[in-house]
Structures are given as structure tokens and as C-alpha cells.
Amino acid sequence: MNDNKLAQDESQRTANYEAVKSNIKSDVAAEVAADANVHMVEQEQKIERIADGMRQQAITEIETSDNEIQRGRLAARISQIVDYIFLLIYGLLTIRLLLTLFAARGGNSFVQFIQSVTDPLYMPFKGIVPSLSNEGFTLALPLIVAIVVYMLLHLAINGLLRMFVHRKVTV
Secondary structure, eight states: HHHHHHHHHHHHHHHHHHHHHHHHHHHHHHHOOOOOOOHHHHHHHHHHHHHHHHHHHHHHHHHHHHHHHHHHHHHHHHHHHHHHHHHHHHHHHHHHHHHHHHOOOOOOOHHHHHHHHHHHHHGGTTTTOOOEEETEEEEEEHHHHHHHHHHHHHHHHHHHHHHTTTSSSSO
């Protein structure tokens, strides 16, 4: 009978041990799961903060790029207008140079028109250097000086526009 009782006690102790072991196992698993959920929530919040920061940075970069593109378009349009005006100046001064070179008649209405249109452009350069003459042909060197000066002015204006477009907005 002692053996029976001993076996029963042993069996009861084993059952109790397994029950306690099972309870502890489930408690530890629940604690690990809860701890994992806490870390998951913290990680998700951290990921969300980083993602928000990246979204804000992307939006800022897009706004900056858009502003730069708009500024570039405006400068390109202004540059086109400046180029057109200077091409007109070059063309008119070149026509006057050719008319002077070939000794066009001053009484001709076209020659008078070209002279009246180009006089304001040519006046600051008139008399800077002497014109060269040879057998009816006259090379008006002041006109060439005027064309060169206007070319340099044209390059300077376009350089300023390029500097405006490519300026750095941050240090």
C-alpha cells in the first residue's frame, strides 16, 4: 500500500509540477508577447516619425526645385528678350557699317532711316577712332568699336542672368 501511495504522491507531484510549469510557460509567453508588442509599437512610432521627416524633406526639396525652375524660366525668357534686342542692335549697326563701307548715298530714304535709327546707338562712339578711307570705300572703325562694346555688354547682361539663375540660396 505504501508503494501505491508513494506512486500516487509521485503522480500527484508530477501533475502539480506540470501544471505549475504550464502556468509559468503561459505567463512567460504572455509577458514576452506583451513586451514584444510594446517594442513593436515603439518601433512603429519611430518609423512613423522618420517617415514624416522624410516626407517633409521631400516636400521641401520639391518646393525648392520648383522655385529654382520658375526662376530659371523667368531668367531664360529675359535672356531671350535681351538676345533679341542685341541682335537688332548688331543687325542695324552692321547695316550702317556696310552702307558706310560702300559709300551709300546719304539722300536715299533707306540710308536716312538706318542712320536715324542707329544714331542713338552710334553717337557715344562717334569720333573715338578715325575712319579709314580708300578710293570711295570707308571703314567706319567707330561702328566696329560700337558693335564690340555692345557685344561685351550683351555678354555681361547674360552673365548676370546666369548668376541669378544659378545662385546658391543656402550656405
